[in-house]
Amino acid sequence: MAEGNNWMPPRPCEAYQAEWKLCRSARNFLHHYYVHGELPTCDQWLRDLTSCRDWEERHSTEAQISLAAGVQ
Numbered sequence: 001m002a003e004g005n006n007w008m009p010p011r012p013c014e015a016y017q018a019e020w021k022l023c024r025s026a027r028n029f030l031h032h033y034y035v036h037g038e039l040p041t042c043d044q045w046l047r048d049l050t051s052c053r054d055w056e057e058r059h060s061t062e063a064q065i066s067l068a069a070g071v072q
Helices: 013-023 026-038 044-056 059-068
Strands: none
Touching: 013 026, 044 059
16 A cells, blocks of 8 residues: 555546446436346445545545555
8 A cells, every 4th residue: 555645546536426426327227227137236436435535635544445445
């Protein structure tokens, strides 16, 4: 893990917000239900967005670990 303030999230927070918004859209809801037979889960996008904002505001170690774990 990178030290200090040199580390940046893998994507800008706006990208996580756009993905979360798209995941919650009616079009995605219907498509996902039709293809997979279940409702889409947008929890991961919301967690990533929350972690990204937390990193930007407080440089939280937990947020850094959460975002870095999703990159693998």
